[in-house]
Amino acid sequence: MVPEVSFIDETGLRNLIANRNGKILLLNVWATWCPPCVEEFPDLVKLARNIGEEKYEIVGISVDEPDDLNEKVIPFVQKHGVPFKVFIAEIGKQEDFINTLNSSWNGAIPATFIYDSTGSQRSFSIGTKSYEQFIEEIKSVK
Amino acid sequence: MKKLTALLIIGMMIFTNTHSTEIKKKVDNFTLEDYNGIKHSLTDHKSSKAVVIIFIATQCPISNAYNERMVELNRDYTSKGVVFIGINSNKQESVEEVKEHAKKNGFLFTVLKDYRNAIADKFKASVTPEVYVLNSALEVLYHGRIDDSKNKDKVASNDLRTTLDAVLAGKPVGTNETKAFGCTIKKVDIR
Numbered sequence: 001m002v003p004e005v006s007f008i009d010e011t012g013l014r015n016l017i018a019n020r021n022g023k024i025l026l027l028n029v030w031a032t033w034c035p036p037c038v039e040e041f042p043d044l045v046k047l048a049r050n051i052g053e054e055k056y057e058i059v060g061i062s063v064d065e066p067d068d069l070n071e072k073v074i075p076f077v078q079k080h081g082v083p084f085k086v087f088i089a090e091i092g093k094q095e096d097f098i099n100t101l102n103s104s105w106n107g108a109i110p111a112t113f114i115y116d117s118t119g120s121q122r123s124f125s126i127g128t129k130s131y132e133q134f135i136e137e138i139k140s141v142k
Numbered sequence: 143m144k145k146l147t148a149l150l151i152i153g154m155m156i157f158t159n160t161h162s163t164e165i166k167k168k169v170d171n172f173t174l175e176d177y178n179g180i181k182h183s184l185t186d187h188k189s190s191k192a193v194v195i196i197f198i199a200t201q202c203p204i205s206n207a208y209n210e211r212m213v214e215l216n217r218d219y220t221s222k223g224v225v226f227i228g229i230n231s232n233k234q235e236s237v238e239e240v241k242e243h244a245k246k247n248g249f250l251f252t253v254l255k256d257y258r259n260a261i262a263d264k265f266k267a268s269v270t271p272e273v274y275v276l277n278s279a280l281e282v283l284y285h286g287r288i289d290d291s292k293n294k295d296k297v298a299s300n301d302l303r304t305t306l307d308a309v310l311a312g313k314p315v316g317t318n319e320t321k322a323f324g325c326t327i328k329k330v331d332i333r
Contacts, residue, residue, distance in 0.1 A: 033203040033204065034202075094323055095321045098323075105321075106286075106321050107322050107323045108323075111326075127326045127329075128326070128328075
């Protein structure tokens with residue numbers, strides 16, 4: 001089965017964050033070209049499998065080039081058996097996308113953003129995380 | 143009415159002046175060894191018109207996408223009095239790897255190894271490639287990306303070149319802070 005990977009622009013991103021349906025959102029920004037992102041990806045998949053869909057939503061946003069959808073992103077997502085929604089950022093200016101997520105973020109990936117059930121950003125961090133760190137961060141948000 | 147207009151003009155002049163004398167961030171001098179073990183300090187370049195510090199990586203594809211552009215920038219601006227310094231702060235990239243990478247890519251600029259990411263932490267650098275342009279007083283004139291696309295053919299904004307051209311012409315730097323996606327600098331665990 002081909003995993004669903006779609007494009008998302010800044011408006012789509014804002015809507016995704018706002019439409020919480022009572023769920024806490026962990027949003028991970030990654031790319032297939034980013035070694036630390038690739039390194040942490042299995043832990044993100046493990047998190048999504050174990051965390052419970054009733055209360056939490058995990059979303060991955062790839063900043064690969066849109067042209068790389070079929071050749072790089074979909075095969076990567078297939079290989080990892082990704083159980084969560086994956087988007088490719090379809091953006092005008094990188095800076096606008098970066099600032100939409102957090103104005104103090106400089107674009108370093110992987111980056112993880114956690115939003116509470118009202119859509120307010122509760123944490124933002126860059127760098128590779130382990131499964132335990134993902135669990136600790138997401139569970140600290142009530 | 144004339145008095146009001148005059149007051150408005152004076153007010154605008156004061157506002158403009160406030161911006162032109164904005165206090166720039168300053169960095170401390172540091173000393174690091176290059177991949178041959180030779181020590182380099184920022185203050186070695188006091189007579190330069192600008193010092194360009196670029197945090198780079200050997201394994202990050204985005205940083206590597208800029209190898210050729212960094213070689214070209216160094217070639218184009220060295221003769222104009224600009225010094226380029228690469229810094230590798232990634233904990234998993236050894237000094238031997240840094241040396242090999244620099245030779246393979248024809249880097250004619252100095253590349254320093256930042257053990258335990260001490261200088262990256264001082265600069266608050268977290269991504270590769272990440273650029274700081276300094277003047278001789280070690281004030282930060284520009285911080286951010288080299289340009290706006292890892293794909294050379296899609297570049298629309300040559301931010302670093304624009305900055306250096308402004309500095310060399312004695313003009314104010316237009317945009318002194320930019321952002322772009324890049325690889326996180328892998329730092330030593332401080333927990």
